[in-house]
Amino acid sequence: MKSMRVNDHPVLGSLEKQKKINIYFDGQPYVAYEGDTIASALLASGVRTLRKHEDKDTPRGIYCNIGHCFECRVQLNGKNTVRACLTPVENNMKIESNISLSPTSLKGGTL
Amino acid sequence: MSENRTVICRCEEITLGEIKETVERFQCSSREVKLRTRAGMGPCGGRTCRGMIDRLVEQLGGPAVSNEVSLSYRPPVRPVSFGVLGGETK
Amino acid sequence: MIDLVVVGAGPAGLGAAIAAAENGLKVCVLDEFVKPGGRLLGQLHEEPDGKWVNGIEEAQKLHSRAIELGVNILCGVSVYDLIKLPTGWCVYTTDKTIESKCLLLATGASETPLPIPGWTLPGVMSIGAAQVMGNVHRVKPGEKGIIIGVNVLSVAIARELQLCGVHIENILLPKPGITSGDSANPEKMMESLLRLTHLAPSPLIRFGGKWVSPKLGARLFPKNGFKMWGIPIQLRKTALEIVGEKQVEGVRIADISATGEIVPGTEKVIDADFVCIAGGLTPMSELAAVAGCSFSYVPELGGHVPLHNEYMQTNLGGLYVAGNITGIESAKVARAQGKVAGLSIARELNALKDHADEKVSEAIAQTIETRRNALIQFQPGIEEARTELHYKFYESAEKRISI
Numbered sequence: 001m002k003s004m005r006v007n008d009h010p011v012l013g014s015l016e017k018q019k020k021i022n023i024y025f026d027g028q029p030y031v032a033y034e035g036d037t038i039a040s041a042l043l044a045s046g047v048r049t050l051r052k053h054e055d056k057d058t059p060r061g062i063y064c065n066i067g068h069c070f071e072c073r074v075q076l077n078g079k080n081t082v083r084a085c086l087t088p089v090e091n092n093m094k095i096e097s098n099i100s101l102s103p104t105s106l107k108g109g110t111l
Numbered sequence: 112m113s114e115n116r117t118v119i120c121r122c123e124e125i126t127l128g129e130i131k132e133t134v135e136r137f138q139c140s141s142r143e144v145k146l147r148t149r150a151g152m153g154p155c156g157g158r159t160c161r162g163m164i165d166r167l168v169e170q171l172g173g174p175a176v177s178n179e180v181s182l183s184y185r186p187p188v189r190p191v192s193f194g195v196l197g198g199e200t201k
Numbered sequence: 202m203i204d205l206v207v208v209g210a211g212p213a214g215l216g217a218a219i220a221a222a223e224n225g226l227k228v229c230v231l232d233e234f235v236k237p238g239g240r241l242l243g244q245l246h247e248e249p250d251g252k253w254v255n256g257i258e259e260a261q262k263l264h265s266r267a268i269e270l271g272v273n274i275l276c277g278v279s280v281y282d283l284i285k286l287p288t289g290w291c292v293y294t295t296d297k298t299i300e301s302k303c304l305l306l307a308t309g310a311s312e313t314p315l316p317i318p319g320w321t322l323p324g325v326m327s328i329g330a331a332q333v334m335g336n337v338h339r340v341k342p343g344e345k346g347i348i349i350g351v352n353v354l355s356v357a358i359a360r361e362l363q364l365c366g367v368h369i370e371n372i373l374l375p376k377p378g379i380t381s382g383d384s385a386n387p388e389k390m391m392e393s394l395l396r397l398t399h400l401a402p403s404p405l406i407r408f409g410g411k412w413v414s415p416k417l418g419a420r421l422f423p424k425n426g427f428k429m430w431g432i433p434i435q436l437r438k439t440a441l442e443i444v445g446e447k448q449v450e451g452v453r454i455a456d457i458s459a460t461g462e463i464v465p466g467t468e469k470v471i472d473a474d475f476v477c478i479a480g481g482l483t484p485m486s487e488l489a490a491v492a493g494c495s496f497s498y499v500p501e502l503g504g505h506v507p508l509h510n511e512y513m514q515t516n517l518g519g520l521y522v523a524g525n526i527t528g529i530e531s532a533k534v535a536r537a538q539g540k541v542a543g544l545s546i547a548r549e550l551n552a553l554k555d556h557a558d559e560k561v562s563e564a565i566a567q568t569i570e571t572r573r574n575a576l577i578q579f580q581p582g583i584e585e586a587r588t589e590l591h592y593k594f595y596e597s598a599e600k601r602i603s604i
Contacts, residue, residue: 004340004341004343005339005340005341006335006339006340006341006365006366007339009339009364009365010364011245011253011255011364012245012255012257012336012339015339036338036340037235037338040334040338040340043334043340043342044340048323048324048448048449049323049447049448050323053124053321055123055124056124058124058321059322059323059447059448060321060323061322061323061324061325061326061448062326062330063121063159063325063326063327063330064159064311064312064326064327064329064330065326065327065329065330065331065333065334066234066329066330066333067233067234067279068155068158068159068311068312068485069121069155069158069159070122070153070154070155071121071155073154080192081190086233086234086235086277087235088235088277114318114376114378114379114380116318117316117317117318117320117380118316118320118321119316119380121321124321127316127379127380156487158311158485158487159311159314160314162313162483162504163314163316163380166382167379167380170379171379176498177498178495178496178497178498178505179495179496180486180490180496180505183490184487184490184491186281186282186283186293186491187281187282187293188280188281188282188487188488188491189233189279189280189281189295190281191279191281191293191295195295198298
């Protein structure tokens with residue numbers, strides 16, 4: 001897959017060699033670099049879908065990318081819900097989405 | 112997709128059609144639209160859709176956008192754990 | 202208790218922190234983003250003289266100066282509540298609770314959405330989101346993008362994305378309807394484009410110069426758009442729906458007349474792997490609402506703004522505002538406003554040694570001049586709207602005293 005990283009930029013210059021780290025999203029390993037947010041690391045690997053709507057089951061990804069819209073919420077290390085766009089990656093971070101969970105049966109979800 | 116199926120409140124996935132129906136039926140304000148449809152009540156606290164709801168209500172014959180903020184902001188305006196609320200520090 | 206808490210580490214917040222700290226105040230700046238600089242971080246544009254304005258460098262300068270002055274800057278921290286104390290303010294954050302004599306809200310703006318069928322699909326993001334991904338995180342939002350919404354921000358960011366190696370297929374109007382209002386109207390959008398005269402190279406200036414009026418311009422606007430940096434800007438095409446099963450696959454578009462009506466039989470789908478929505482900016486004033494500020498609805502400034510005076514004071518003691526929360530303008534103006542706020546706060550806390558009033562007045566004059574010298578006028582009528590706002594502030598203050 002062609003790299004989605006902007007390693008060389010005509011005005012901003014070349015990226016220094018960042019430290020490579022491993023993260024896991026829904027059990028899958030991904031390569032990330034120190035300084036990435038969860039959202040940017042996943043997007044760099046072509047992952048756009050971070051969540052699905054809890055009732056309507058529709059796929060969601062980042063929208064505002066600065067922490068306002070809460071579309072990018074994911075679960076961190078089995079405990080906290082965080083905004084992927086504001087959370088810096090750390091080595092061996094385990095991130096989980098709600099994609100594998102069934103939607104609520106209240107508003108049109110199916111069991 | 113018809114215009115009415117356009118999502119207005121992303122968090123609760125409330126459509127334009129639902130908001131139109133509500134305003135037409137109840138001749139109501141933004142605040143009442145929020146209470147009846149849940150638009151503006153999702154995790155983002157109405158940050159994304161509140162302006163849109165205000166303008167829609169005005170265009171659909173409801174009250175004009177007033178000076179005061181119509182959909183109230185209720186703290187906590189960011190998610191916070193019970194631990195932090197209880198004084199736990201990192 | 203410290204002297205000042207600033208919420209927001211953008212140009213306004215850092216500008217204020219610097220001015221306050223230069224006068225000996227103990228300042229703490231909070232920001233929920235991962236690094237300081239606010240939306241200045243993503244900015245990158247070319248001035249008419251060919252020089253590049255690099256937001257990352259500008260932000261770094263502000264940050265370094267603030268640190269040098271002993272300002273405490275905490276990133277990745279969110280403010281969830283504020284309470285007025287008899288002697289100041291109590292700020293509740295996800296990290297700790299901080300008490301200070303004065304509080305400055307410099308929380309900037311949020312993006313105004315343009316709801317379009319299919320806009321919740323992964324791959325659809327605000328134009329600012331794409332800017333942050335590209336310039337701040339150095340990740341392309343996609344390979345081939347379409348931008349919906351023709352305005353200063355969308356055109357400028359299209360260019361920035363291109364520099365990141367992204368192909369921008371088109372910049373076009375949102376579909377006409379109750380949710381898009383003027384943004385779907387070619388004549389109104391022509392008017393706003395004519396104010397983009399600083400964006401050299403000169404095709405736009407040459408182009409803009411030809412048209413006698415926005416109406417004429419919209420009617421004679423080329424059906425295939427005109428190009429800037431090779432990117433077609435379309436005022437005669439509209440985005441009807443964003444299509445894709447699990448994520449963005451394309452946009453269904455159609456031609457529109459000069460007055461914004463869809464031309465039947467012209468629908469087609471263009472491929473894209475990401476779509477940006479550019480609806481403009483709205484002041485992010487939720488913390489001012491939580492604090493209990495009065496507001497005013499000012500469309501020229503982007504929406505609801507907290508009522509404040511020329512010294513950046515709100516109607517609540519010790520609570521100040523600066524930057525885009527007061528109305529949408531450029532980063533330079535935000536920074537100038539920050540300085541006014543910082544000096545006003547220093548004056549309130551008796552930290553401005555001599556010529557206090559002159560220093561504050563000079564900073565106010567500098568803000569007005571910065572605004573007047575701005576290359577891009579985001580909106581006409583900002584100066585008048587602000588004067589009216591300040592007047593309203595004093596009027597409402599008088600009313601309260603007379604009760």
